[in-house]
Amino acid sequence: MPRKPLPRLVAAVALSTAALTALSACGAAPDKDPAADKAASAASAADFGGLDALVTAAEKEGTLNAIALPPDWANYGEVIKAFEAKYKVKVAVENPDASSSDEISAVKSRKGQKRAPDVLDLGISFARSGAAENLFAPYKVEAWDKIPESQKDKDGLYFNDYGGYVSIGCDAARIKNCPETFADLLKPEYKGKVALNGNPTKAGSAFGGVFAASLANKGSFGDIQPGIDFFGKLKKNGNFIPVESTPATIEKGETPISIDWDYLNAGYADQFKGKGVDWKVSVPSDGVYAQYYSQAINKDAPHPAAARLWMEFLYSAEGQNLWLKGYARPVLLPAMTADGTADKTFVSKLPEVSGTPTFPTSEELDKANADLAANWDKAVS
């Protein structure tokens, strides 16, 4: 019965060492082969020898690692399904509700691993900082020339894809007269009713809401303070509620007026049909502010060809129309309207906007971010 424990211990150590070695081998980068090297450095479909060769290379990889793509956001669910149906590439979406900074940290922390994200969908400030940190691979999709100059990095490190305008959503079943401008929101009848879809120091859409409110109150891209003051005023007269609006809070009647991207608000309108919520969307005429999200390819993407094929698909007429179907405004919309490839039924369903959008520069965005971080708490607490 008294057995010497030593041999068992040795065996256990040996076994676990073997297991560890096997595990770390799994996590390590696949062995380099010339085809992968070529895909990783390809800056356009032509580098593969055309789109068909790109498709072949991508299907050989078979998988695309995506991150932070919520299926109910700008119709991403359908975009993914269409891509998978068209090509033999499986899209694995990790953590659909992740934020831009989660995406960037996933790129950094899993550098060289098979699990690293291939493609990124980023808020503009993260696209810019990621490009500055040299995290992205330059790539120009076939429709590159049609993307407006102000919407892309000149080297192709990132390029805007879809976006929309800050809008005011309102439950007409609960609110007698729906507000249509920022000035309206100050009316006493909206006491305890007005919400943002998040904390503007964290959520891009809420940040856009403050920027739009600033434009509505004699602010500018260089000066977001009037927007902060506006929400301070809303808070003081009791109209602003700090509840972060979600479909759940809207359905419950907790946030009957919600400032959010027009594509999300318009999507909610469909979602709430027949649920006692009559969701109306208007883009306030006094504070027109649009913002687009950007696409980028991880420089160390484990599936470089699939990543590039995904971009080609997103910027094809098919991909762009799918976003349009989700009420988002694809970046190629002006070009597609001109050449007639934009789906007119979807275009006609977009909330009305007058004028063309303009965008803040990097410096203006940075300044707005800093001012917001410094002054938001004071205004609303």
Next chain:
Amino acid sequence: MTALPPTTAAAGRRGTAGRPGAANGAPAAPGTRGTRGRKAPGWLGALPLLVFAAIGFGLPVGALLYGAVTRDDPATGATALTGEHLQRSLQGPYLGSLVGSVQLSALTALIGTVLGVLIAQAVVTARGGALRTAVLTASGVLANFGGIPLAFAFVATLGISGVVTRLGRLDSLGWNLYSFTGLAVIYLYFLVPLMVLVILPALDGLRPQWREAAQNAGATAWQFWRHVGLPVLAPSLLGGFVLLFGSAFAAHATAAALVGGSVPLVTLKIADALSGNVLVGQENVALALSLDMIVIAGLVMAVYLPLQRRSSRWLH
């Protein structure tokens, strides 16, 4: 590891007890504790805990400390030592969030301690075990009810269109769930049961004889509590307060679901800085804020520990 000694011991003292390990091990331990032979296995027994502590606490704290005092240059990738993040974490809105968190935690911990003790004392003095069982079970459940489910439970009852708010017309009385007060009420919902769980054993430890002795000597109820009960309980009370403070101080999900940025709290600020879509490059400030939190928690613990040592000789 100890497969050998019990069998030999059992062989040597066969027949003294049914369970050799329990009967022989217990009396043998005090006598042999100080000798060299037993010392090494005792230390080895603690090894898993030490390893766990090193990996579970040491590594994160090390990483946190490192990140809080260094900065990576985005262009060159070079790392340099800097006090900038700590400095920023103690300025402006970040400082405001630290102060807000301390205020909310101290207030809710204080109210929670008082209410928790009163409830626990009622349970201790009540006749029959049913109430005790019920309160203990409920406390066990409620003390662990937190996060987003709790926030939504409160939204449904006390939110703007909540059931109770509407029935009681609370909004016309100035009630607002999405405020400092609202948050304090929600925190108390799990802090009070936590206090009941923590303080009940201590209240049980107050011997009835002490009270009888005090009464025999002519002391009033107030005098008993003032000169005997509270001094003996003080360290346990303070311990409970510290626990409640820590619970409230570290709470995040409930507040995040409920008040967003409108009540400045340090945990919310850390989340904003770590994982957002707007602010870029704030990760190290978040780490510095976490370090500030550890320091504050450490200071609070430092008050508690010496007192706790004093009390243990009374209650055990």
